[in-house]
Amino acid sequence: MTDWLSPAEWQAVMLSLRVSFWAVIASLPLGLFVAYALARWRFRGHALLNGLVHLPLILPPVVTGYLLLLTFGRKGWIGALLDPWFGPVFAFRWTGAALAAAVMAFPLMVRAIRLAIEAVDPKLEQAAGTLGAARPWVFATVTLPLILPGIVAGMILAFAKAMGEFGATITFVSNIPGQTQTLPSAIYAALQIPGGEPIAARLVLVSIVIAMAALLLSEAISRAVARRIAGS
Amino acid sequence: MTLTFQMRHTFPALVLDVAFAAPRGITVLFGRSGCGKTTVVQAVAGLLRPDEGRIVADDTVLLDSALGINLPPHQRRLGYVFQDARLFPHLTVHQNLRYGRWFTRKHAMAQVMDETEIIEILGIGPLLSRRPGSLSGGEKQRVAIGRAILGNPRLLLMDEPLAALDTARKAEILPCLEQLRDELGLTILYVSHSMSEVARLADNVVVLEDGLVRATGPAEQVLTDPAAGFAADEAGAILDARMIGREDDGMARLETLAGALWLPDLRADPGAVLRLRIPARDVMLARTRPEGISALNVLEAEVIDLHPDGAAMMMVRLRAGGAVLLASLTRRSAAALDLVPGQRVHAIVKSASLLRERA
Numbered sequence: 021m022t023d024w025l026s027p028a029e030w031q032a033v034m035l036s037l038r039v040s041f042w043a044v045i046a047s048l049p050l051g052l053f054v055a056y057a058l059a060r061w062r063f064r065g066h067a068l069l070n071g072l073v074h075l076p077l078i079l080p081p082v083v084t085g086y087l088l089l090l091t092f093g094r095k096g097w098i099g100a101l102l103d104p105w106f107g108p109v110f111a112f113r114w115t116g117a118a119l120a121a122a123v124m125a126f127p128l129m130v131r132a133i134r135l136a137i138e139a140v141d142p143k144l145e146q147a148a149g150t151l152g153a154a155r156p157w158v159f160a161t162v163t164l165p166l167i168l169p170g171i172v173a174g175m176i177l178a179f180a181k182a183m184g185e186f187g188a189t190i191t192f193v194s195n196i197p198g199q200t201q202t203l204p205s206a207i208y209a210a211l212q213i214p215g216g217e218p219i220a221a222r223l224v225l226v227s228i229v230i231a232m233a234a235l236l237l238s239e240a241i242s243r244a245v246a247r248r249i250a251g252s
Numbered sequence: 253m254t255l256t257f258q259m260r261h262t263f264p265a266l267v268l269d270v271a272f273a274a275p276r277g278i279t280v281l282f283g284r285s286g287c288g289k290t291t292v293v294q295a296v297a298g299l300l301r302p303d304e305g306r307i308v309a310d311d312t313v314l315l316d317s318a319l320g321i322n323l324p325p326h327q328r329r330l331g332y333v334f335q336d337a338r339l340f341p342h343l344t345v346h347q348n349l350r351y352g353r354w355f356t357r358k359h360a361m362a363q364v365m366d367e368t369e370i371i372e373i374l375g376i377g378p379l380l381s382r383r384p385g386s387l388s389g390g391e392k393q394r395v396a397i398g399r400a401i402l403g404n405p406r407l408l409l410m411d412e413p414l415a416a417l418d419t420a421r422k423a424e425i426l427p428c429l430e431q432l433r434d435e436l437g438l439t440i441l442y443v444s445h446s447m448s449e450v451a452r453l454a455d456n457v458v459v460l461e462d463g464l465v466r467a468t469g470p471a472e473q474v475l476t477d478p479a480a481g482f483a484a485d486e487a488g489a490i491l492d493a494r495m496i497g498r499e500d501d502g503m504a505r506l507e508t509l510a511g512a513l514w515l516p517d518l519r520a521d522p523g524a525v526l527r528l529r530i531p532a533r534d535v536m537l538a539r540t541r542p543e544g545i546s547a548l549n550v551l552e553a554e555v556i557d558l559h560p561d562g563a564a565m566m567m568v569r570l571r572a573g574g575a576v577l578l579a580s581l582t583r584r585s586a587a588a589l590d591l592v593p594g595q596r597v598h599a600i601v602k603s604a605s606l607l608r609e610r611a
Contacts, residue, residue, distance in 0.1 A: 141338075143334070143336070143338055144338055144340060144341075146299060146325075146338075147332065147334065147338040147340075148340070148351070149299075149324075149325040149326050150297055150299075150325050150326075150328075150330060150331070150332040150400075151326075151331075151351050151352040151355065151399070151400075151403045152326050152327075152329065152352055152354075152355030152356055152403055153326055153351075153354075153355050154324075154326050154355075157354075157355065161351075161354075162340055162342075165342045166341070166342055248342065248383075
C-alpha cells in the first residue's frame with residue numbers, strides 16, 4: 021500500500037483522516053447539545069441559533085474560510101487572544117484545518133441528531149421521570165440509547181463532509197504539505213503541475229474508497245441498532 | 253397510604269375544581285372522557301402543574317401552591333401505568349422491570365417489593381429476556397404494571413390501563429390487579445370510564461363530571477346514590493356476600509346484609525367473601541308478597557326515596573336489611589304501585605352477578 025502511494029501522497033491521506041477524525045470528535049458534544057436544544061427547548065433566539073448552525077451550508081466556503089481567518093487567525097479577535105499564551109493555535113496548522121472541517125460539517129451532524137431526537141416519543145421520557153429518573157438520567161438511559169443510530173449517522177456524514185472540505189480550509193490555513201494539505205488540497209495541487217494527473221487519479225481513488233467504507237459502516241451500524249430495538 | 257387531593261385549574265374549554273381523599277385500596281376516578289380524570293392523575297404525578305392546589309401523600313407534601321412547594325415527578329415516588337404501556341424499546345422486559353430500582357435505592361424503603369412474587373402474579377416470567385417490540389398489548393400492559401410496582405411507589409396511578417385491550421385480555425389482568433392490591437396493600441388511584449371496572453375494583457369512587465366532583469365515598473354508597481348521575485343501564489348496587497354452601501341442585505346460598513340470596517353456578521368455598529352486583533334494571537317491586545313466580549330471590553325492603561330518571565323512568569332507592577338497593581321502574585309502574593318514601597315493598601331480584609372473590 022505504501023509502495024503504491026508516494027510518501028507525500030500518503031502524508032496527505034493520513035492528514036485528512038486525522039483532521040476529519042478530530043473535527044468530528046471535537047464537535048460532537050456541542051453538536052449533541054445544540055441538536056437537543058433545537059429539538060426540545062423553546063427559547064428566545066431559537067430561529068437565530070438554527071440559522072447560525074446552518075449558515076456554513078449556504079455560505080460560499082470561501083466566505084466561511086475568510087470569516088474563520090478573521091476570527092481565529094493570528095490577528096483575529098480570538099486568535100490574538102490565544103496567541104500570547106499558546107502561540108498560533110489554528111493559523112496554518114492542521115488544527116486549523118480540523119476547525120474549518122468541523123464548522124463546515126456541523127450543520128449535517130446537528131441535522132441528523134436533531135431528527136433522531138425528534139423521533140423519540142417524549143412520553144417515554146415522561147415515563148422514566150415517574151420511575152424516579154432525574155432529567156440527566158432520563159437523557160442518559162432513555163434518550164441517548166434511542167438516538168444512537170442518529171448520532172452515528174450524523175458522525176459519519178460529518179466525517180465524509182470533513183474529508184471533502186476544500187474551500188474553507190484552503191482559505192483559512194492555505195495548502196502546506198504535511199501541515200494543511202488535505203486530500204482535496206493535494207488533488208488540487210497535483211492538477212496544477214504538468215504530469216500530475218496520475219497522482220490526482222490515485223488520490224481520487226483513495227477518496228472514493230474511504231467515502232464508500234464510511235457509508236457501508238454507517239449502514240451496518242444503524243441496521244444492527246435497529247435490530248436490537250425491534251427485539252428479536 | 254392516604255392521598256389528599258385538591259386542585260383548581262383553568263383550561264380554555266374546562267375549569268377543573270376537584271378535591272377528594274383516596275385511602276388505602278383502590279379509588280376509582282370515574283367519568284366520561286373529557287371530564288378531567290387524566291388531568292387529575294397528571295397533577296398527582298407532577299406532569300401537570302395546576303393553577304392552584306395542594307396534594308399530600310400521607311405526610312409528604314407533593315404540591316402546595318400556597319407554600320410554593322412542587323416536587324418534580326422523579327422525587328414523588330409514585331408508580332404511573334399509562335394507557336399506552338410506554339415500555340422502553342431498547343431494554344429487555346427484565347431491564348424495564350428494574351428501571352425504577354436504579355433510582356429508588358437512595359430512599360429509605362419501608363417495604364421492598366419481592367420481584368419474583370410480582371413477576372409470578374403477573375405471569376410475565378417467560379417474557380423476561382424479550383424486548384417490548386415483540387410483546388402483545390396485554391403482555392406489554394402487564395410488564396408496565398410490574399415496572400410501576402417494582403419502583404416501590406407509595407401510590408400507584410393507573411390511567412385507563414385496560415382501555416386499549418380486548419375483553420379477554422382485560423379478564424386476564426383484572427385478577428392480577430386484585431391480587432396485587434390485596435397482597436401488597438397498595439393504594440391505587442385508578443382512572444376508568446367503564447362501569448364494570450368500577451363495580452369490580454372500586455373500594456372508593458370519585459365521580460367526575462365537567463371538571464367537578466359529582467359524588468365521592470365508599471363504592472357501595474356512591475354506586476347507589478341517584479345523585480351520582482349514573483345512566484339507568486349502569487346503575488346498580490354492589491353487595492358483599494358470604495358463601496354459606498351449595499345444595500344438590502347446584503344453587504349456592506349466600507348471606508348478605510340485604511338478606512339471603514340464591515345464586516346458580518357458584519364455585520366458592522363456604523365462608524368465602526364475594527362481591528355481587530345487582531343491576532337496577534333487574535330489580536322488580538311488588539306491594540304484596542308475590543306468589544307463583546319463577547324468581548327465587550325476593551327481599552323485603554322499604555322505599556327510601558324516588559328519583560325521576562328521564563321522561564318515563566323512575567329510580568327507586570330501597571333499604572333492604574342493612575344494605576341499599578336500586579330499582580329502575582317506569583313512572584307508570586311507580587304511580588300504579590303508589591310508591592312513597594317509607595312504603596314497604598318486596599324486591600324481586602331477577603339476577604345478581606358475581607364480581608369477584610374478596611380476600
